[in-house]
Amino acid sequence: xxxxxxxxxxxxxxxxxxxxxxxxxxxxxxxxxxxxxxxxxxxxxxxxxxxxxxxxxxxxxxxxxxxxxxxxxxxxxxxxxxxxxxxxxxxxxxxxxxxxxxxxxxxxxxxxxxxxxxxxxxxxxxxxxxxxxxxxxxxxxxxxxxxxxxxxxxxxxxxxx
Amino acid sequence: xxxxxxxxxxxxxxxxxxxxxxxxxxxxxxxxxxxxxxxxxxxxxxxxxxxxxxxxxxxxxxxxxxxxxxxxxxxxxxxxxxxxxxxxxxxxxxxxxxxxxxxxxxxxxxxxxxxxxxxxxxxxxxxxxxxxxxxxxxxxxxxxxxxxxxxxxxxxxxxxx
DNA sequence: CTGCGTCACTTGAAGCGTCAAGTGATCGGT
DNA sequence: ACCGATCACTTGACGCTTCAAGTGACGCAG
Numbered sequence: 001x002x003x004x005x006x007x008x009x010x011x012x013x014x015x016x017x018x019x020x021x022x023x024x025x026x027x028x029x030x031x032x033x034x035x036x037x038x039x040x041x042x043x044x045x046x047x048x049x050x051x052x053x054x055x056x057x058x059x060x061x062x063x064x065x066x067x068x069x070x071x072x073x074x075x076x077x078x079x080x081x082x083x084x085x086x087x088x089x090x091x092x093x094x095x096x097x098x099x100x101x102x103x104x105x106x107x108x109x110x111x112x113x114x115x116x117x118x119x120x121x122x123x124x125x126x127x128x129x130x131x132x133x134x135x136x137x138x139x140x141x142x143x144x145x146x147x148x149x150x151x152x153x154x155x156x157x158x159x160x161x
Numbered sequence: 162x163x164x165x166x167x168x169x170x171x172x173x174x175x176x177x178x179x180x181x182x183x184x185x186x187x188x189x190x191x192x193x194x195x196x197x198x199x200x201x202x203x204x205x206x207x208x209x210x211x212x213x214x215x216x217x218x219x220x221x222x223x224x225x226x227x228x229x230x231x232x233x234x235x236x237x238x239x240x241x242x243x244x245x246x247x248x249x250x251x252x253x254x255x256x257x258x259x260x261x262x263x264x265x266x267x268x269x270x271x272x273x274x275x276x277x278x279x280x281x282x283x284x285x286x287x288x289x290x291x292x293x294x295x296x297x298x299x300x301x302x303x304x305x306x307x308x309x310x311x312x313x314x315x316x317x318x319x320x321x322x
Numbered sequence: 323c324t325g326c327g328t329c330a331c332t333t334g335a336a337g338c339g340t341c342a343a344g345t346g347a348t349c350g351g352t
Numbered sequence: 353a354c355c356g357a358t359c360a361c362t363t364g365a366c367g368c369t370t371c372a373a374g375t376g377a378c379g380c381a382g
Contacts, residue, residue: 009282013290016302020289023305025231028185030312042338062361070186075339077362082338098347099360121170128181129174131307139300141177144184146292151191203368223331236369238332243368259377260330 027127034123039116044071045079046120049088049113052105059104061094088112188288195284200277205232206240207281210249210274213266220265222255249273 009017028043035041041049051068052058060068066076080103083089088109094100105113129137170178189204196202202210212229213219221229227237241264244250249270255261266274290298 007283007286009286009290012302013286013298016298016305017285017289019302019305019309022231023308024185024189026312027308028189044339063359070183072340073361074341074363078339081362093347097360099358100347101361122168124178125168125170125174127311128178128308129170131311132304136300136304136307137174137177139297140304141173141180143293143297143301143304144177144180146297147184147188147289148180150288150292151187205368224329233370234331235333235371239369242332254377258330260328261377262331 030127031120031123035116035120038119039112041112041116044069044075045083046113046116047071048076048079048083048103049105049109050117052089052103053110053113057104058110059102062091062101062103065103083109086112191288192281192284196277196281199280200273202273202277205230205236206244207274207277208232209237209240209244209264210266210270211278213250213264214271214274218265219271220263223252223262223264226264244270247273 032043035043035046039046047069048065051065052060062076062080063073065080066073069076071079080089080091084091086108087106090104090106091101092104094102132140193204196204196207200207208230209226212226213221223237223241224234226241227234230237232240241250241252245252247269248267251265251267252262253265255263289301293301
């Protein structure tokens with residue numbers, strides 16, 4: 001805006017960015033609101049429960065869980081403490097290596113997830129999948145992978161051709 | 162997961178959703194981090210300054226500003242108080258109707274924005290525009306508009322064919 | 323012109339996330 | 353066998369957002 005003319009956005013890029021950035025703000029807010037109202041969980045808490053339910057023994061190390069839920073270890077620690085308070089999760093030190101902590105989904109936590117999942121999936125479907133053509137859904141996957149790849153080259157396999 | 166088989170996601174939808182939802186979390190975090198480090202602003206504060214700088218007289222009503230910055234009035238009120246503390250913005254009651262409050266960008270706020278904008282735009286470009294093909298950028302616009310349209314039918318003009 | 327409702331905010335408290343510092347377990351070199 | 357470094361968390365304080373309640377200005381019915 002002042003220095004030697006930085007590469008600005010073209011008009012069409014700007015249009016795309018306006019729509020995209022608004023969506024980037026509003027879609028997570030809408031998904032969070034649905035989960036909060038219907039299940040009393042936020043997106044991150046839901047992801048934690050979902051990741052645990054898919055894991056063998058419904059158990060994962062905190063550090064693995066943090067990666068799967070796309071959050072920091074610190075955030076996870078606070079959240080697991082909360083979820084433990086609700087009886088959805090238990091923590092126990094790993095017997096093999098005392099540095100690790102295993103988080104495991106309780107039966108109550110599993111039921112909570114099973115109750116919340118259909119509504120959440122339905123909401124994802126109605127906000128994202130239903131309005132898009134099948135090719136757009138696939139494009140969205142490729143676009144997301146490319147953007148992820150730039151931020152974290154190791155994470156996203158370069159399946160995005 | 163338990164009740165009469167809700168419409169689940171297909172394998173390809175699930176792949177798309179995994180990539181998309183990870184991107185939905187990580188891209189805003191990356192953009193926020195850049196703004197915070199380089200300018201000491203978050204995305205919302207930046208949007209507030211940017212919206213004001215584009216407005217006639219560099220002035221907007223709080224309620225208009227809230228819509229442009231995609232946030233609640235309450236959030237805006239707190240943020241404008243902060244920005245006022247830094248001298249980037251001033252507030253004054255609207256002379257015509259005492260219920261309205263006008264927020265206006267100070268010269269200092271304008272300079273702050275002018276200093277921050279190139280780096281921010283460059284980051285948007287490198288994370289979003291550069292990794293995508295031109296057709297993908299346009300697809301991203303259409304996809305975003307469709308998703309926005311479902312959440313808020315009035316807002317997004319149905320330009321998404 | 324007076325009260326009641328509405329509008330456009332503002333405020334305070336509570337919740338959630340981040341950051342930096344702390345804790346305890348284990349590894350690796352000597 | 354010891355001691356410092358590293359690892360895997362945990363914790364507390366602080367900052368930002370949200371939510372609900374409050375404030376003051378204006379519109380309107382009687």
